[in-house]
Amino acid sequence: MSENKGKLFKALKAAFPKTIPILASFLFLGLTYGIYMNVSGFSFVYPMIMSAVIFAGSIEFVTVSLLLSAFDPVQALLLTLMINARHLFYGISMLDKYRNTGLKKIYLIFGMCDESFSINYSAEIPDDVDKGWFMFFVTLLNHLYWFTGSTLGGIFGSLINFDTKGIEFVMTAMFTVVFLEQWLKEKNRFSALCGIAVSVICLLIFGRDRFIVPAMIAILAVLTLVRKPLEKAVSGE
Amino acid sequence: MTLAQQIITAAMVVIGTVITRFLPFIIFPDGKKTPDYIKYLGDVLPLAVFGLLIVYCLRDVSILHGTHGIPELISIALTLGIHLWRRKMILSIAAGTVCYMLLVHFVF
Structure with missing residues (x-):
């Protein structure tokens, strides 16, 4: 039992430093997302639940627009498939790395956002650290940052009386930056x-x-x- | 939209996301080769999708009416400029968004 605990702690200790940049960006983006949902007229329960069950940044911003326009579940599904189509290729790249990770594999795949994928794909995990648990903690920490930021934004947004007109531009800016990054690469x-x-x-x-x-x-x-x-x-x- | 319609819409997003994440692991179990066409799409599709997303975000902008898309144009240019200069994702996104908010509040 204590040996197992030691293994988990070691993996967590190795995983945390890798996720620090994501901590900053997910708290900021999550906050913005929560505030954006809040000013769009949704209670903090919405960003809280969505950040937990979807955990894919760009589509969650798009979901706000979807919820505000006419009811069209087919378009919602097709749009999600198209925006998230890149996950298919993350999946193809992770087929080997996620092998033999037991039940954790289900969560690893569920939480495979852009950032978790890039860390888990590129990180050089020390030999004495359990790879499965390392990747599990990277995914879990990222998920927690996103969840915390989104929920706080949802609550915070209703407490402050601040005119946030134009904050929806964060989505345009985010895609512009991702587009430029891809363009350069x-x-x-x-x-x-x-x-x-x-x-x-x-x-x-x-x-x-x-x-x-x-x-x-x-x-x-x-x-x-x-x-x-x-x-x-x-x-x- | 009613609450039921909201739940269905959100569920579609969850289902869509789960499908895109799990599908490769279901289709390509251990040791199976990925078809070339899928690999090709993996190379070329993401960039096209982000182009589509930018247009999607800007779908309400009218060149002929209102602010003629000028605040959007300036803020996108600033976002690109800052990103080329510093390559810090959070900084570029924050700068572009703040710039846009200032423009629509105080200038236009």
Whole structure:
């Protein structure tokens, strides 16, 4: 029993320092998310529950818009699948690392947000630390930061009398930064331009409430059509 | 939206998220090879998706009416500029958001 406790503590001690940057950013983003939900007219119970059961930053901001627009569960599902499609590829990368982690594997996969993925994928875990528990604590700590920030934001937002008009821009800013980060890293920028161009065209044709699904289909179609030349271009660089 | 509709909407988001996270582990159990097409999509899709998301966030902006999208344009430019300068995600997001809030409160 005490040997097991020691193992857990060691894994926690190794995991915590890796999550400090996430502590800062998740508290800030979680707070903003909670305040954003609050000023959109939702009680703190909403960000509290959502941050616990969804735990995927960008889609939670989008969920606020979804809850404020017309009821459309199909669009909600499709939008979630599209926004979170990147998880499919995180999953593919983690197939090996999450192997043989027992029951913890279910939580590891459930909590595989961008940040948990990047730490668990890239961290060099010391030999004497249990890898499964290390990754478990990274995921759990991140989840706790996000949950705490979101809940505090939800409560805090109702206590302060502060005009937060424009705070929804945090979502635009976040995607802009992620987009720029990817843009700087990517070898091919065609898909970036394709994403923006196709979306703008679909927005003009289908209007603000109905353009997402056509845009998703068009993006998949374009990227599938240009696969050969694009792959050639990337491998040629 | 009624509470039931809110719960259904949120449940769709939960289901969608869970599907995207668990699917690879269900489709590709130990030692199975990932098809090239899926690998290709994994390379090219994320950037297109973030482009789509930016457009999604800005879907209410009208070039012809109101503030003509000027506060959005300035704040995005600032976000990009700060990020290229410092490469600190939180700083860039905070700067862009504060800039936007100041613009819509005091300038436009």
